[in-house]
Amino acid sequence: MKRDSKKSWTASLTVLIAFAANVLVAVAKTVAALISGSASMAAEAAHSWADTGNQVFLFIAERKAARKRDKAHPMGYGREAYVWSMIAAFGLFTAGAVVSVMHGIQQLITPEPAGDYAIAYVVLTVAFVLEGVSFIQAFRQTRKAARELDRNTLEQVLKSSDPTLRAVFAEDGAALIGLLIAFAGIFLHQITGSSMPDALGSILVGILLAVVAVVLIERNRRFLVGQAVTSDIEATMARRLLEHPEIERLTYLHLEYVGPRKLYVVAAVDILGDLREHDVAVALRRVERELEDHETVEEAVLTLATADEPSLDFPAVSGHR
Template sequence: MTAEGKPARVPEQTPTAGPPLTEPDDHLPAGVAGGSALPAPAEPTSPAGSSDDKGNESVGTVVVAGLANLAIAAAKLVAGMLSGSAAMLSEAAHSLADTVTEVFLFVALRRGTKEPDEEHPFGYGKESFVWAFIAALFTFIGGAGFSIYHGVTTIISGEHSGQFLVSYVVLEVSFLAEGTSFLKAQRQVTGESRRWNISRRRFLRLTSDTTVKAVYFEDAAALIGLILAAAGIALSQITGSELWDGVASIAIGLLLLVVATVLARANVSLLVGRAVPRRMHNQIADDLAGIPVVTAVPTLLTMQLGPGAILVAAKVDFDDEVSGAEIEAASDEAERRLRSRYPGIRYVFLDPTRGRAARDHRDGGVDI
């Protein structure tokens, strides 16, 4: 920020679907937590590590999942109609819901990477969260609702044609197809988590790339759903009671309900304007406070603008004896430090303000 109140200059960049908005993990070197080292990986120097390549990888993950789900939905529907199995029909609804979900996620990837303009100066990153939220709602309504309803009606009516072999064959083929899609999503999650030196679980909790997160959870739920369907059909065949088929259908619906709820909550949080994780917040505060002419950072605000895009705004108390030129130089240094440590930071705004020495805004952000 200049002495006249102008914001620190930030180079123009287009928000892209990139690495997770994350903080240093517990097992990283001590220098990372202390602020002397830069935990963020070096800027990619080859096409394989470019942000466009990461975006293409996410698109590829979504496309593979969508095509697999479409083929599987058709096979399950045929098997469900031939066998009369509630679990198979629920699985058909599950795969159809996942297919439509992939379409929404594909739109999210394309729309979220549009360049900023005068109407949307911070870009269209949050549109990714909108479409991902719609996808979660469709999973909730189209998949979970149908599965639970059909399971209840099957328990009441007890109808089944007894064509078990068809169901088993389709379930086996579906498991192979869903497993292939899940492995691709898992490879992407594993690669990104290793790149940032964090666990897969933490990556999935922290990442703002909601498309990869959705595919990963939906494919995992699909594999579990296939196991539930097979168990329900087998128990129905062994006992001669359609109760187990209906119970399996309800269990599949509840599984989809859990996945949809988790994804919807994550996207709502991002849409509202979620802050960065707490330890990342504290590291940003330390970097700003570590500039020689800065005496305090009384207010620090952050927001995730889209997949891999962060906004930082802070009230900074500069030394009363420094000149306007020194404040400008310090602002440029603050931007350099923050962007070097976290390349996902797209915008930095500093507001010179009065404060008290060493009274920094710490322990903000999301405590996860």
């Protein structure tokens, strides 16, 4: 099995774990909200059902993006991941954030009595454990990817080209924070007898989900319209090219994301020696195939540089020859 297939399976496993946890948590929160009458618990139930629906979209994103390229899609189907992940983010905003805020406002206007706090506390505790398991899985995967690129974990979440991993990490993190907010709202409702803290808890959960959804939507939008690669990835690709025994100089490099962890590479290079036209063409094709053997390169196109074109200067790779 190729490494990219393993990563795709790992990402799908992360989504499936999150889905299973969200289904259990959503059912438990719904029952607890109906029994206790807590606005914060109702907001958390809406949050969990929104997350459950999102996992379906994220799983679809992983499956569709993994399809091999064909004549209709010469750059593959990788960008499908950003489309479906954006749909999932919109779902989090509408089904989670809007519902939670509206329910909290309604509770402020027309307070309803709450009770059976013990059930709410038990459900919140169980939910925290289940959400924590899902978050740990996403955190470990993200931290591993961050180490490979010499980044910190949060930087990897924001900059990663993998929208599924970013969504699971962000939603699970938001879920844990939301549970703490709900616990505080219910606890203050119990000790003060006022439904206001509970209602405010519901509104805060909604605002938290809205912020997460907007961030996810914005990140997916950037990758759909052409997010530039980071300087570290550009330097890494330049190093791979310049370290090739047949390449002497690099004068142009264009990198473009065509899906999660997938790049389209265009470069202008000087081939060592003074080869005949046929031999140069063969050498260029050989380097292209070797680049495409790497899991991150969907397609590579190399052309010859002219003598008057200046070499690109990458601090991480300059002077290696």
